[in-house]
Amino acid sequence: KGKTALVTGAAFGIGSETARVLARDGAVVVCLDIPANQAALTQFASNIGGHAIALDLMADNAVNELIQTLTSQLGVLDIVIHNAGITRDKTLRKMSAEQWDAVMHLNLEKIISINQALLEKGALNRDARIVGVSSISGIAGNFGQTNYACSKGGLAGYTRALSKELPNGITVNAVAPGFIETRMTSKVPLIAREMGRRSNAFSQGGLPLDVAEVIAYLSQPASQSLNGNVLRVCGQSLLGR
Known part of the structure; x- marks a missing residue:
């Protein structure tokens, strides 16, 4: 609260559910998304x-x-919840430099830049x-996601490294969702979607709320002892075990 x-x-998926849960728990939430989603974003934030x-x-x-x-305004x-991300899936042999760069730029480099600017200011x-x-x-x-996997693996390593440098009791952690039912995963080919759903202990996809509740806990004052962690939210998925 406060x-x-x-x-x-924040307009859809894990981002909107996280914003909703943080607001439920008393926070004032600044919701950011691309201009193309402005109508939905403004309505949701309201x-x-x-x-x-x-x-x-x-x-x-x-x-x-x-x-x-x-x-200036707040x-x-x-x-700070870094949820924005994109996919540009191709096998590495067929992947263009632009597809690689776009994913790395938003999914990792912009997160680093935002954190650095927030700390400096x-x-x-x-x-x-x-x-x-x-x-x-x-x-x-993941097959066909070399760029995405690299950006998300980079974020995990960055989280661990940054945790050793933050001042004044600030903490940084990350969540690593498994297969979550979102607009992004709905674009995954059917067979791959079913494999993702069935690779965990529940044999089903997770929900954005599952991830949002974990993020909300890591955002609370009670999470002070957690720093530099990458917490899987995957229903005991076999991937990466």
């Missing part, structure tokens, strides 16, 4: 008593624009919480 949170990729920022994080000046908006943040409150959304694809790899 905390201010930023959730990127429904949870939050704020909407329509911004394409892929843009060159996006980080500066984001930090300026946050610091002051400092208590919680003093825009994180004492005992702030940073949570990134990685993936078990970043732990186990």
Whole structure:
């Protein structure tokens, strides 16, 4: 209660469910998503008593624009959830440089840039919480997702490294979801979707709420002892074991 949170990729899926849970628990949530989703984003943010920022994080000046908006209108943040991400699936032999670069740029490089800017500008409150959304694809790899797996594996390593450098009791952790039923996974070919669903102890896909509740716990003051962890939310998936 009384905390201010930023959730990127908040219009749909894990992002919107995370924003909803944080608002349920008392936070004021800044919901960020791309301009193409502005109508849905604005309506959703209004429904949870939050704020909407329509911004394409892929843009060159996006980080500066984001930090300026946050610091001028909200002051400092208590919680930062890095959920925004994309896929550009191809086997490595068929993958273009643009497909590789786009995924790495948004899924990893922008997260690093945002965190660095927040720290440099003093825009994180004492005992702030940073949570990134990685993936078990970043732990186990996945066919046709070399770029995605690299970005999510990189995020896991970055989380562990950053945890040793943060000041003032700020913590950083990551969650690594397994197969979750979202708009992104609905685009996965049918056979691959069924394999993802059946590879865990429940033989079914997880829900965005499963991930959101874990993120919310890592965002709470009670999670102070957790720092530098990458927590699987996968229903005991066999992948990466």
